[in-house]
Amino acid sequence: MEIPLPYLSSFYAAALVIVITSILLRKILNPHRSNSPPGSRGLPLIGETLQFMAAIRSNRGFYDFVRIRRLRYGSCFKTSIFGSTHVFVSSTESAKAILNNESGRFSKHYIGSIAELVGEKSLLLCASQQHHKMIRSRLMGLVSSRSVGTFIEQFDELVVRRLGRWENDSTVVVLDQALQVTFEAMCKMLMGLEGGIPEMKSLYDDVSSIYQAMLAFPLRLPWTRFYRGLKARKRVMERLGRMISERRESPQAHEEDFLQQLLAGGEGGSRLTDEEIKDNILTMIIAGQDTTASAITWMVKFLGENPRVLDTLRAEQLGILERRSGMEFLTAEDLSEMSYAMKVIKESLRMASIVPWFPRLALKDGHIEGYKIMKGWNINVDARSIHFDPNLYNQPAKFNPSRFDDDEEEPIRASSFLAFGMGGRTCLGMNLARAMMLVFLHRLVTSYRWEVVDSDSSIEKWAMFSRLKNGCPIHLKRNSQHTS
Numbered sequence: 337m338e339i340p341l342p343y344l345s346s347f348y349a350a351a352l353v354i355v356i357t358s359i360l361l362r363k364i365l366n367p368h369r370s371n372s373p374p375g376s377r378g379l380p381l382i383g384e385t386l387q388f389m390a391a392i393r394s395n396r397g398f399y400d401f402v403r404i405r406r407l408r409y410g411s412c413f414k415t416s417i418f419g420s421t422h423v424f425v426s427s428t429e430s431a432k433a434i435l436n437n438e439s440g441r442f443s444k445h446y447i448g449s450i451a452e453l454v455g456e457k458s459l460l461l462c463a464s465q466q467h468h469k470m471i472r473s474r475l476m477g478l479v480s481s482r483s484v485g486t487f488i489e490q491f492d493e494l495v496v497r498r499l500g501r502w503e504n505d506s507t508v509v510v511l512d513q514a515l516q517v518t519f520e521a522m523c524k525m526l527m528g529l530e531g532g533i534p535e536m537k538s539l540y541d542d543v544s545s546i547y548q549a550m551l552a553f554p555l556r557l558p559w560t561r562f563y564r565g566l567k568a569r570k571r572v573m574e575r576l577g578r579m580i581s582e583r584r585e586s587p588q589a590h591e592e593d594f595l596q597q598l599l600a601g602g603e604g605g606s607r608l609t610d611e612e613i614k615d616n617i618l619t620m621i622i623a624g625q626d627t628t629a630s631a632i633t634w635m636v637k638f639l640g641e642n643p644r645v646l647d648t649l650r651a652e653q654l655g656i657l658e659r660r661s662g663m664e665f666l667t668a669e670d671l672s673e674m675s676y677a678m679k680v681i682k683e684s685l686r687m688a689s690i691v692p693w694f695p696r697l698a699l700k701d702g703h704i705e706g707y708k709i710m711k712g713w714n715i716n717v718d719a720r721s722i723h724f725d726p727n728l729y730n731q732p733a734k735f736n737p738s739r740f741d742d743d744e745e746e747p748i749r750a751s752s753f754l755a756f757g758m759g760g761r762t763c764l765g766m767n768l769a770r771a772m773m774l775v776f777l778h779r780l781v782t783s784y785r786w787e788v789v790d791s792d793s794s795i796e797k798w799a800m801f802s803r804l805k806n807g808c809p810i811h812l813k814r815n816s817q818h819t820s
């Protein structure tokens with residue numbers, strides 16, 4: 337049946353009047369919206385949560401949700417996820433203002449499910465500046481130059497042992513190897529746990545379940561990912577609780593690891609509570625293991641795809657290997673000589689943008705990039721977009737470590753490189769992360785030649801940090817002239 341033309345045009349005219357009236361009414365009833373950042377709030381109540389969840393479950397990764405909207409709306413846009421308004425910003429000026437937070441207008445804020453999984457006493461979550469300062473100062477012992485020095489040698493021992501087990505002419509999955517070695521390193525440093533004991537395997541599985549639950553829909557039903565994460569957290573907390581009790585009963589029986597330092601208390605008798613200690617040990621494992629392992633995996637992939645860069649890197653690393661011949665494990669001094677490797681690391685971190693955005697909460701009404709921001713909104717600094725901004729990085733999609741040369745005409749400014757964040761919440765473990773990446777790189781390029789077997793760049797579903805789905809499988813040939 338055909339609808340007569342006059343009816344059709346009056347239908348369209350009526351629809352147009354309704355749309356215009358509703359836009360005008362919304363502006364009159366809610367004056368704040370007029371200067372609000374562009375973007376869609378999606379459906380009533382659920383907003384754009386379904387689209388966000390779809391991105392998490394896709395092979396393009398959860399950043400794709402942000403990327404699409406950034407292209408559609410520009411460098412500052414808003415959306416609504418899990419019942420809250422989220423604003424994403426990607427100019428370096430806004431990033432500096434928000435992350436340095438001199439105005440005190442912002443605090444750190446994660447979605448509730450993450451807070452429940454890592455624990456409310458975690459450094460990652462401390463919202464009050466004073467509480468954050470206290471916890472951070474107590475955790476600083478982990479990254480003192482003495483601790484980092486000891487850690488480098490311990491980590492090198494673990495890497496040498498692991499790479500020594502790889503068979504010539506075989507294929508290994510870099511992500512699996514890196515996750516295991518970074519996990520062993522964190523457990524050794526934090527709790528004095530040695531690899532190979534059965535406890536480590538169950539701890540590894542529990543930490544993986546917690547990680548996998550971080551972006552899951554927060555449903556507490558026994559078959560859900562979130563519920564499994566909460567159960568795993570409970571087991572980790574119980575295990576840490578038992579460890580703390582044993583150490584209190586016989587303090588001399590334990591070596592000087594980080595847990596022991598925390599139990600001993602700081603200068604002036606300041607101590608963290610058991611809850612603070614447990615939440616922060618878990619935080620360090622999660623923050624330290626997954627990020628660093630993902631970064632190592634991307635780095636190996638980028639190097640495999642850029643043979644010239646790999647040749648320059650190998651020449652530098654073989655030079656260092658020869659200079660230190662006969663010495664056992666790498667030291668902080670050795671790492672300080674790895675200037676090209678350091679640029680490879682920076683470039684890999686830029687391109688991988690492991691932590692793609694940094695979440696904050698607006699504590700007051702205010703303005704960002706000329707738009708009105710309301711108290712209680714989530715403000716996210718989109719670091720990935722800054723890392724790929726062609727005004728800041730020439731040919732941003734090209735893997736080019738030399739862009740970090742000191743004598744570059746326009747050196748890269750601190751606010752353009754946000755791999756470890758900026759301001760008071762800068763990554764606590766960045767020196768450990770850099771050290772792990774340098775050590776892994778040194779041993780890999782001096783012991784093996786490799787080819788990336790599967791160049792697929794799909795992102796792992798549900799991953800909180802950007803991780804390659806195939807884990808980057810590489811085929812290895814032992815470098816017979818230069819084994820350590």
Ligand code: HEM
Nearest residue numbers: 623624627628631690691694755756757761763764765769
């Ligand atoms: C390549 C590896 C790593 C990357 C890319 C990375 C990245 C980041 C970033 C971007 C932040 C700041 C987030 C924000 O401002 O919202 C951060 C914070 C943090 N990172 Fe890392 N991280 C890495 C490794 C590590 C390691 C090895 C540890 C510990 C052993 C660690 C512990 C932490 C902690 C505790 C915080 C919270 C700091 C605070 O709020 O004061 N990270 N990390």
